[in-house]
Amino acid sequence: MDFYLGLLQIIGVHTLLGLSAYVVLLTGQVSLAQAGFMAIGAYVTAMLTVLAKWWIVPALLAGGAVAGVVACAVGFPALRVRGLMLVVATLAFGEAVRLFFFNFDYQIAMGGIKVGPLGGEGFRQIRYFPENGYTTLHVMVFIWLVVIIVMTALWWMDRSRAGAVLRAVGEDEVAAQSAGLNLTAVKVMAMTVGGFIAGLAGGLYAHYTTHIEQGNFNVLVATFAIAYPILGGLSNVFGTLAAVVFIQAFLVEGLRFLGDWRNLLFGLLIVVAMNVRPGGLIDAHGWTASRAQIRKGEGLGWFDLAIGGITSAVRRLIQRWRGAFGA
Amino acid sequence: MLDLLQSTADGLLFGAIYSLIGIGFTLVFGVMHKINMAYAAASLAGAYAGLTLAKLAGLPPWTVILTACAAGAVFGVIIYGVCFKLIPLSHPLATLMSTVGMFLLIDEIVVHATDGMPVNYPTFVRGMVGYGDFVLRGDLMFVFFVALLVMAGLIYVLFHTRLGLATRAVSQHPIAARLCGMSLDHVNAVTFTLSGALGGIAGALIGSAVGMLSPLLVVPLTVKGLIVTVIGGLGSIPGAIVAGLLVGAAENMFQFFRGVTERDIYVMLLLFLFLVFRPGGIFGADPARN
Numbered sequence: 001m002d003f004y005l006g007l008l009q010i011i012g013v014h015t016l017l018g019l020s021a022y023v024v025l026l027t028g029q030v031s032l033a034q035a036g037f038m039a040i041g042a043y044v045t046a047m048l049t050v051l052a053k054w055w056i057v058p059a060l061l062a063g064g065a066v067a068g069v070v071a072c073a074v075g076f077p078a079l080r081v082r083g084l085m086l087v088v089a090t091l092a093f094g095e096a097v098r099l100f101f102f103n104f105d106y107q108i109a110m111g112g113i114k115v116g117p118l119g120g121e122g123f124r125q126i127r128y129f130p131e132n133g134y135t136t137l138h139v140m141v142f143i144w145l146v147v148i149i150v151m152t153a154l155w156w157m158d159r160s161r162a163g164a165v166l167r168a169v170g171e172d173e174v175a176a177q178s179a180g181l182n183l184t185a186v187k188v189m190a191m192t193v194g195g196f197i198a199g200l201a202g203g204l205y206a207h208y209t210t211h212i213e214q215g216n217f218n219v220l221v222a223t224f225a226i227a228y229p230i231l232g233g234l235s236n237v238f239g240t241l242a243a244v245v246f247i248q249a250f251l252v253e254g255l256r257f258l259g260d261w262r263n264l265l266f267g268l269l270i271v272v273a274m275n276v277r278p279g280g281l282i283d284a285h286g287w288t289a290s291r292a293q294i295r296k297g298e299g300l301g302w303f304d305l306a307i308g309g310i311t312s313a314v315r316r317l318i319q320r321w322r323g324a325f326g327a
Numbered sequence: 328m329l330d331l332l333q334s335t336a337d338g339l340l341f342g343a344i345y346s347l348i349g350i351g352f353t354l355v356f357g358v359m360h361k362i363n364m365a366y367a368a369a370s371l372a373g374a375y376a377g378l379t380l381a382k383l384a385g386l387p388p389w390t391v392i393l394t395a396c397a398a399g400a401v402f403g404v405i406i407y408g409v410c411f412k413l414i415p416l417s418h419p420l421a422t423l424m425s426t427v428g429m430f431l432l433i434d435e436i437v438v439h440a441t442d443g444m445p446v447n448y449p450t451f452v453r454g455m456v457g458y459g460d461f462v463l464r465g466d467l468m469f470v471f472f473v474a475l476l477v478m479a480g481l482i483y484v485l486f487h488t489r490l491g492l493a494t495r496a497v498s499q500h501p502i503a504a505r506l507c508g509m510s511l512d513h514v515n516a517v518t519f520t521l522s523g524a525l526g527g528i529a530g531a532l533i534g535s536a537v538g539m540l541s542p543l544l545v546v547p548l549t550v551k552g553l554i555v556t557v558i559g560g561l562g563s564i565p566g567a568i569v570a571g572l573l574v575g576a577a578e579n580m581f582q583f584f585r586g587v588t589e590r591d592i593y594v595m596l597l598l599f600l601f602l603v604f605r606p607g608g609i610f611g612a613d614p615a616r617n
Contacts, residue, residue: 030423077603084362085561087423088553089602095550096595103588120588219546223427230424263435270428271409278414278421302413 005136009208011248012143016201017221018228018240019150024194025229026163027187028170033074033090034198034225036097039217041067041199042206043101043117049128049207050115051108056128056207060146064199071195075188094222101214122213126206143204150197154237166190170234198225231273233280243280276303329460334579340467341536342575343474347529348548349555349567350481351522357498357562358518361422365406365429366526367549372433373399373523374530374540375440378448388449392473395531396524402433403523407516430549438542445541448534470532477528478568484521485564494518498562547591551578554598560608569609 017038024031045063048054054062074093107116117123129139157163168176169186177183206212228247232239251269255262348367355363377395381388410425452469455462485491496504497514505511533548534540555574559566574594581593601608 025420030420077599084356084360085557085602085606087362088557089598091550092554092595092598096592099589099592099595103592219550220431223431227424227427230420260439264432264439267428267430267432267435271425271432274421274425274428275409275413278418 002136005140007249007253008140009136009143011244012140012147013201013205013208014224014228014248015147015241015244016150016197016204017225018232018244019154019237020194020196020198020201021225022194022229022234022237022240023154023166023190023197025226025234026166026170027190028173029187029190030087030226031090031191031194032087032219032222032226033071033094033097034194035217035219035222036090036094037067037071037195037198038202038205038221038225039097039101039212039214040070041202042212042217043104043123043202044199045203046123046126046206046212047106047116050123050126051106051110060200060203063203064196067199067202068192068196071198072188072192074195075191076184091219091222094217095219098214098217101217120214122211122215123206124211126210126212128207130210139208143208146200146204150200151237151241158236227270229280231270231280233277235280239280331580331583333461334583335576336461336463337467338579338582339572339576340463340471341579342572343471344529344532344536344571345551345555345574346568346571347474347477347525347532348552349559349571350478350564351526351529352552352556353559353562353564353567354494354518354522354525356556357564358494358501358515359411361411361419362426362553363406363410363519363522364423364426364549365410365433366522367552368430368433368437368545369402369406369523370399370526370530371533371540371542371545371548372437372530373402373527374448374534375437375446376402377527377531378446378534378540389451391449391534392528392531395527397527399527399530400520400524403519403521403526404516406523407519411515411519412512430545434542434545437545441542443542445539447539448531448537450535450538466536470536473528473532477525481521481525482564490517550591551594554594558598558601558608560610563608563610566608566610 017034020037021031021034024034041063043063044066045056045059048059048062049056074090077089101117102120104117105119107114107118109115113125115125134142165176165181165186168179169181169183173183176186202217205216209216224247228243229240231246232241232243247266251262251266255265258265348370351366351370352362355361355366374391374395376398377391377393380394380398381391384394386394406426406429410429411422414421414425416422450466452465454465456465456468457463483491485494493504493509493514494517496507496509497511501511504514530540533544537544551574555567555570558574559568559570574597577597578590578594582590585593
């Protein structure tokens with residue numbers, strides 16, 4: 001039972017991570033710094049609960065806020081350049097954060113042992129949950145409360161004017177600018193919100209694993225963060241959740257019997273998924289392409305086109321049959 | 328002072344490899360306006376495959392460079408086909424993500440094939456030239472000169488052949504190039520082949536300079552290659568060359584002053600300095616145009 005609760009915890013934290021990238025992706029920007037923001041949130045929250053003995057909720061909010069402020073600060077220089085330069089800048093920033101924590105020592109003696117982050121060894125003894133009598137179930141419920149709050153907020157934002165603004169910038173920057181939107185403000189805002197959510201994810205992650213180190217926040221995690229919303233599709237927040245469940249529950253846990261080969265399959269499946277459904281699992285046009293889209297052939301992958309070709313061939317065949325039998 | 332000069336010179340020589348990787352990223356960016364995230368992984372895989380091929384065929388060690396070059400070219404074409412040709416251009420995120428998937432796949436295949444252990448790589452030149460206490464390592468000099476030769480060859484291809492003319496035309500204005508009768512598919516495929524071949528050579532040179540190849544090199548090489556591309560200016564080949572040497576030298580200087588664990592933080596800061604003060608890169612065009 002604990003195994004499934006643990007799996008739910010992982011899914012919860014990764015959903016938050018994916019949602020943090022989702023907000024940024026809505027504006028058409030790809031940020032590979034989400035793992036870095038997550039690291040900042042994790043270290044700040046853990047230091048507040050362990051060293052300063054804060055209650056977890058304000059500590060989480062503070063961790064998220066610090067990550068958000070850093071994201072805002074990174075956003076300004078990085079968003080002066082567009083698109084692909086941002087990928088590089090955020091990738092470099094994420095690695096810089098990881099290396100910063102690799103060199104970061106801040107230990108104080110508490111009850112005879114030294115606690116706090118210690119460079120490459122990481123930050124041990126993040127015992128807030130066990131010390132306060134949380135069981136695995138409690139932790140899982142706590143994580144999912146945060147996930148539900150964030151998902152609801154994003155769902156609501158998506159339906160409001162703010163969501164329309166973000167999507168307008170993502171669809172066509174020039175058009176959005178001509179409509180009077182301040183591109184930099186919108187993008188930096190999205191970065192900040194994304195940083196905040198990633199910080200929350202980091203804070204929760206630090207507390208359920210009880211031990212964090214810089215290696216937990218590497219490029220692979222940053223890749224996961226953008227992989228969830230891209231694989232899931234950007235039409236709504238549930239795409240991200242679906243992709244997290246698909247990857248964490250099916251690929252990582254469900255295929256565990258494959259041993260090492262599972263890792264091979266992971267990269268391959270991303271490549272295949274992008275070939276088959278370039279717009280994400282839950283695309284704006286639903287599960288299948290419409291006939292009009294297939295006729296135009298625009299923006300469809302070879303898979304959709306092949307399916308479209310087969311269905312139209314079958315339809316023609318049926319019509320011919322009907323003609324032959326005079327029905 | 329001499330130590331500083333020494334480490335800077337070593338870094339400058341090794342930086343030629345960063346230049347090669349940066350050129351590979353920048354070439355693809357130039358013609359397609361897309362980043363091929365799998366490039367550095369494919370380059371190292373090319374070096375691995377080249378070594379295996381040379382061993383299987385019983386060729387002398389120095390031919391590794393040629394076999395790695397060929398293997399890199401093959402990987403380049405495969406990546407083009409799977410990640411760029413088959414995915415519609417109207418989904419830029421899908422191409423980016425599929426190259427990331429390719430990166431993970433190639434990396435994992437290499438880890439599997441080598442059991443995650445470093446593989447020894449032949450070093451071609453031993454010994455060193457020196458003036459007093461200042462020495463230049465022979466293997467690094469070899470790497471540097473081979474890289475320069477390859478760059479010279481590439482510049483010849485790009486600026487003195489019809490193929491290069493087509494590549495440059497597509498990178499300047501794809502629609503106009505098509506109107507003039509050039510096939511985008513063909514030019515793109517050739518560019519990927521060229522950059523792949525370049526990557527294979529870069530991978531072999533890294534192997535010979537470090538003395539071994541390890542999957543651990545993939546992520547740092549990807550990050551450094553992308554940094555070089557941005558500092559040099561996206562799409563600019565002279566920029567990538569200069570930026571590669573600059574990053575190589577700066578990296579060793581930072582290492583000299585601040586130690587190996589903090590070295591890369593300062594390289595990232597260098598990148599951010601460029602982003603703030605010169606977002607177009609050293610030789611870049613108007614930054615608003617990508």
